[in-house]
Amino acid sequence: MKKIMTLVAALVIVTAVQAQTLQSLFDKYRNDERFEFVSLGKGMMNMAGAFAGHTKNNSEMMSKLKSLNILTLNADDNSPLMKSVINELDKVVEKGNFETAINTRDKGERVNIYYRFSGKDDADMLIVTKEKGEFSVIWLNGKMTKEEMMHTFSNAGKSVNPFNMADESDNTASK
Amino acid sequence: MEMMNELMEKYFRGETSLAEEKELKQYFLSGNVSPELEIYRNLFGVFDQELTEKAVSPLAKVLPEQRKTKRIWFQSFLATGIAATIAIFLWVQLPPTSLNYTVIGGTRIDNTEFAQRYAAKKLSKVNTMLARTMSPLKSLNKVRENIEPLKNISDIRLKMEDIHNKLQIK
Numbered sequence: 001m002k003k004i005m006t007l008v009a010a011l012v013i014v015t016a017v018q019a020q021t022l023q024s025l026f027d028k029y030r031n032d033e034r035f036e037f038v039s040l041g042k043g044m045m046n047m048a049g050a051f052a053g054h055t056k057n058n059s060e061m062m063s064k065l066k067s068l069n070i071l072t073l074n075a076d077d078n079s080p081l082m083k084s085v086i087n088e089l090d091k092v093v094e095k096g097n098f099e100t101a102i103n104t105r106d107k108g109e110r111v112n113i114y115y116r117f118s119g120k121d122d123a124d125m126l127i128v129t130k131e132k133g134e135f136s137v138i139w140l141n142g143k144m145t146k147e148e149m150m151h152t153f154s155n156a157g158k159s160v161n162p163f164n165m166a167d168e169s170d171n172t173a174s175k
Numbered sequence: 176m177e178m179m180n181e182l183m184e185k186y187f188r189g190e191t192s193l194a195e196e197k198e199l200k201q202y203f204l205s206g207n208v209s210p211e212l213e214i215y216r217n218l219f220g221v222f223d224q225e226l227t228e229k230a231v232s233p234l235a236k237v238l239p240e241q242r243k244t245k246r247i248w249f250q251s252f253l254a255t256g257i258a259a260t261i262a263i264f265l266w267v268q269l270p271p272t273s274l275n276y277t278v279i280g281g282t283r284i285d286n287t288e289f290a291q292r293y294a295a296k297k298l299s300k301v302n303t304m305l306a307r308t309m310s311p312l313k314s315l316n317k318v319r320e321n322i323e324p325l326k327n328i329s330d331i332r333l334k335m336e337d338i339h340n341k342l343q344i345k
Contacts, residue, residue: 033281038293041274067274070297104308111304127301138297 021092022124022139026069034081036072044068065142072136082135089128089137098126101149108132121145176209183212 030037042065075082098114105111110130117123123146127138182199185191191199202208203219275287284290 030278031281031283035278036280036293037278038290038297039274039276040290040294044275044287044291068294070294072297102305104305106308109304109308111301111308129301129304131304136297136300138301 021096022126025088025092026071026137026139029071029073029085034073034075036070036074038068038070040068042066064144064148065140067139067141069139070136071139072134074134076133085135086130093126096124098124101125115149117146123149125149179209179212183215 026037029035030039043063073082073085093114096116097118098116100112101115102111102113108131110128112126112128114126114128115123121143123142123144125140127136127140129136129138179199179202182191182195186196186199200219200222203212203216208216273285273287275285275290277284277286277290277293
């Protein structure tokens with residue numbers, strides 16, 4: 001009985017530590033004045049999607065999301081802060097059992113999409129974008145099966161518009 | 176003598192006061208006990224003897240255990256009390272938090288619509304970047320669509336070879 005209790009406790013601790021790593025990265029920089037941070041709770045992503053003009057198929061995906069967090073750093077590419085944040089995120093991705101879904105690079109622009117599943121259908125999707133002077137980490141968490149996640153990525157290959165959103169020029173997001 | 180008899184009767188009915196019981200005890204210890212009441216002398220002697228007895232080992236063993244149980248209860252109540260106090264303190268101290276907010280330049284903006292627009296803009300930007308970087312895939316898809324009829328040519332060739340083989344056999 002004692003052994004089982006110890007194992008359960010160890011499992012809970014390991015799961016908590018794993019979940020905390022990405023969370024702690026966001027917690028570390030969310031209130032830092034050099035960063036921009038946005039947080040949206042359940043149900044609010046549909047609205048965000050509506051602003052961005054995504055279609056019916058993707059609204060279904062958006063409705064499954066529980067939270068969306070975006071952390072943006074506007075700094076020189078060679079600044080120590082930029083290097084440090086990128087380094088920290090790489091470690092989080094490596095230790096957090098994330099798998100790479102999409103990895104693109106074009107004229108100094110980089111988009112990496114990672115995903116992982118923890119627990120029953122509990123999925124995390126991490127979109128990392130890097131362009132000149134800007135580094136963004138978009139963390140989407142929700143209840144999604146592996147098939148649903150893969151469907152999103154396969155759509156990305158077919159339509160070249162995975163989130164089916166309108167171009168930036170269509171939006172009037174205030175920043 | 177008569178009085179002692181009455182007191183004894185009262186004693187066995189359980190109606191004697193402490194003073195009366197003390198009087199009875201003194202009477203039996205005096206040694207001047209009437210033969211009628213002699214049989215009860217041992218009873219009062221035993222009570223007196225018990226008073227002088229000291230606790231033996233089994234009792235000494237029980238006492239620490241009782242204390243331990245009491246200590247565990249006390250510690251449990253103490254721990255529960257502390258935990259409840261901390262929980263209430265945190266509940267009172269923590270400000271009500273909304274999940275929809277933006278932090279720009281270290282300043283928190285509790286505006287859901289602003290957060291939504293900001294998120295939409297970021298997602299849209301990702302979309303644009305992906306569309307740009309993955310555009311070669313689009314060209315590949317077009318090439319694949321265009322070479323689709325070539326598949327039919329190879330099918331026709333296979334059929335022709337098959338017919339040719341059959342004709343040669345004949």
